[in-house]
Amino acid sequence: MSPDTRVDALTWLAKNRPDLxxxxxxxxxxxxxxxxxxxxxxxxxxxxxxxxERS
Structure with a gap:
């Protein structure tokens, strides 16, 4: 999983548990x-x- 936003990351973490x-x-x-x-x-x-850098 490679979320581009904080919201996407937090949504994913609410349902998943990564090892790292x-x-x-x-x-x-x-x-x-x-x-x-x-x-x-x-x-x-x-x-x-x-x-x-972000563009």
């Missing part, structure tokens, strides 16, 4: 701190990778 999350901190609709907080509460390991 690779997260770009800057999604289309802003910083994904809320997504990372949900992952932390779920005790999911997070790797943050910034993909570069």
């Amino acid at each position: 999350a690779v997260v770009d901190p800057r999604l289309i609709d802003g910083l994904c701190m809320d997504v990372v907080e949900v992952l932390a509460k779920m005790k999911i390991s997070v790797v943050a990778v910034e993909s570069g």
Whole structure:
């Protein structure tokens, strides 16, 4: 799964549990701190990778 927005990521996490999350901190609709907080509460390991400039 590769959501482009925080809303998509949070919706997916409400129904799924990943083993690991690779997260770009800057999604289309802003910083994904809320997504990372949900992952932390779920005790999911997070790797943050910034993909570069957004156009």
